[in-house]
Amino acid sequence: MHPESRPYEHRPRYPAAGAVATGWSEAVASLPARPVVLALDGPAALDWDEAARGITAALRERSTGTAVLDVRARWSPEATERLCVPGPDADAFILPLAGFEMADLFDGPLSVERPGTGVLLVFGPGAALCSPDLVWWADLPKRYAERAVASGALPVGVNLGRPHTPGELRSLFYTDWPVADRHRDALVHRIDRWIDVQDPQAPASLDGEAVRTTLAGLARQPVRTRPYFNSTPWGGQWAADTLGFVPEHGNTALGYELIAPEAGVLVGEDAGPLVELPFQLLCVLHPEQFLGADVHRRYGTSFPIRFDYLDTVGGGNLSLHCHPRERYMRETFGWPYTQHETYYITASDPGAQVFLGLRRSTDADTLRKEVEASATHGTPLRVEDHVQTFPAEPGQLFLIPAGTPHASGAGNLVLEISATPYLYSLRFYDWLRRSTSGVPRPLSHRHAFANLDTARSGPEVARDLVQRPRVLREGAGWREEVLGDLPEMFYAVHRLVLDGTAPADDDTDGRFHILNVVDGDGVVVETADGRRHDLAFAETLTVPASVGGYRLHTVGERPAQVVKSLVKPS
Helix, strand or coil, rough: CCCCCCHHHHHHHHECCCCCCCCHHHHHCCCCCEEEEEEEEEECCCCCCCCCHHHHHHHHHHHHHHEEEEEEHHCHHHHHHHCCCCCCCCCCCCCCCCCCHHHHHCCCCCCCCCCCHHHHHHCCCCCHHHCEEEEEEEEEHHHHHHHHHHEEECCEECCCCCCCCCHHHHHHHHHHHHHHHHHHHHHHCCCCEEEEEECCCCEEEEEHHHHHHHHHCCCCCEEECCEECCCCCCCHHHHHHCCCCCCCCCCEEEEEECCCCCCEEEEECCCCCEEEEEEEHHHHHHHHHHHHHHHHHCCCCCCCCEEEEEECCCCCCCEECCCHHHHHHHHHHCCCCCCCEEEEEEEECCCCCEEECCCCCHHHHHHHHHHHHHHHHCCCCCCHCCCEEEEECCEEEEEECCCCCCCECCEEEEEEEEECCCCCCCEEEECCCCEEEECCCCCCCCHHHHHHCCCCCCCCHHHHCCCCCCCCCECCCCCEEEEEECCCCCEEEEEEEEECCEEEEEECCCCCCEEEEEEECEEEEEEEECCCECCCCCCCCECHHCCCCCCCCEEECCCCCEEEEEECCC
């Protein structure tokens, strides 16, 4: 008897190792009855004044005297101008990853005068640097920050070091997030309370020790992150029609299944409040258990593989673009590894295609002139004159090493299995599309041509980048296939094919696996220690390195196919 299938779960959750509190009053109830310096730290893109008002109001209800200090007033104007404000010659699209630390925003150590009674609330990015008695971290998932910048919901103060200027995505992506993430990761061992402010009127919070205990448990078991979809001008409707997502702006273009820098794990009771914890903290607190010793040695605490969806079913073509090659990525943008990608076609409309690699006849200088003319004069570019096209057949994997021009055509549901860097799409051409605000979408074609790999051309593209599956191993009722492999790509993409008559055995062998059900009703993942985690069609699951042996059982009456990715041995 097979387990019954279930629909795609939008809000997967896991038990917390403590009670989740709701509201500021429940949070401040945990404070000691002595004079306290309380630091409320967190990312810049948060309504800090509202959070401070909520805490002070809750303390007044308890007749606790409160003084407040906004550390943003202590930021050095010279330091913030130098570190946080892009210069006049900065690239209009992509900035190098910021390498400074939160402490660099201040002139020397951040010192405060201890209160004789009550609570001194020190709040804002960097507050924990004041040597406080207690550290609270106020967190807002990054999707909210991006939305706030795009919509103007937080008109000023969104960006780090720029509390009085309108927000911009460029600074958010390349300055604010890396600096805040490093600061958070350095503090996580001593955070006393984690506060999820998705609902600023009733924030959900969890004791810091409970956070760390919860993450320690999750590092030893399969875990899903909370998925969501963004809308873009090229987006389609597959995820809305098939998975039940309700698009905010008309389409479900980009599905964040597992993009580690932005991913979160929901913890709490099914019927109660939930706290969303950054997935990245699993790598920070338990790198060898979660990533594996070899992966940790090579990539530090960076989770190096991502799974996301590109939905163009009922939408348009993606932009024609490439990604930075290894040296360019490191020297120009500051990432230690680059954005190799693959496209797995989960579903497609008849006639759908993928653009990949140059034609043998393509002349790079001619292509450059036509791209520049299109950007300057708005003339259409005949992409097919320069770039090859391939049928987008469900089950086909396309390998896209850095520097290779590519795009998903309209009518595809692509499972993108790629290296984690995801903010470096160097566009040659975007079909003359305009953004939702009506202006032409930005093209970074100078970077694109600096990275164009002209060797990816002609019949070698089909031979090297559109490979046929080969069987790696098999057992009764199942087989594991290698879908494609290139020496320069550090990760592998396999597929487990189960006919439903018997489970398939696997083992992490000291490195994490990522699984996604690409066909069938789903599977149950059973670990050697008896844990069971169900995985429905289109869902993504991380199996930590520490899990070791595990087994896949099909769900429902149909066969199943599961795509698996892992870092290749060094």
